[in-house]
Amino acid sequence: MLTTLATATVAAHAGPWAAGFGWVFFxxxxxxxxxxxxxxxxxxxxxxxxxxxxxxxxxxxxxxRTATAEQTLGQRFANGDIDETEYRARLEVLRANRPTA
Structure with missing residues (x-):
């Protein structure tokens, strides 16, 4: 009798996922x-x-990255390529013709 009852219980049990995932599937x-x-x-x-x-x-x-015209002019002045008079004259021209942003 116990064997029959145990067999019936195991057959009726669907396992840990008895009803599937349900809404958790989504x-x-x-x-x-x-x-x-x-x-x-x-x-x-x-x-x-x-x-x-x-x-x-x-x-x-x-x-x-590109250097601005003023940075290039300052670098040329620092290297000694141009003198102070030419540096100031060119700097004045650059600042006078600065595009408006």
């Missing part, structure tokens, strides 16, 4: 969409932050 794709979205967001944020430090305008790679 949360699994949402979880993975959230994970992929966070990865994409993180990568795009990191790239934007990296490239933003590249140039004075905030765009472009770091090696593409």
């Amino acid at each position: 949360l699994i794709p949402l979880f993975w969409l959230l994970v992929v979205g966070l990865i994409i967001f993180g990568v795009s944020r990191g790239r934007r932050r990296y490239w933003a430090n590249g140039s004075p305008e905030g765009y472009g790679p770091p090696w593409a």
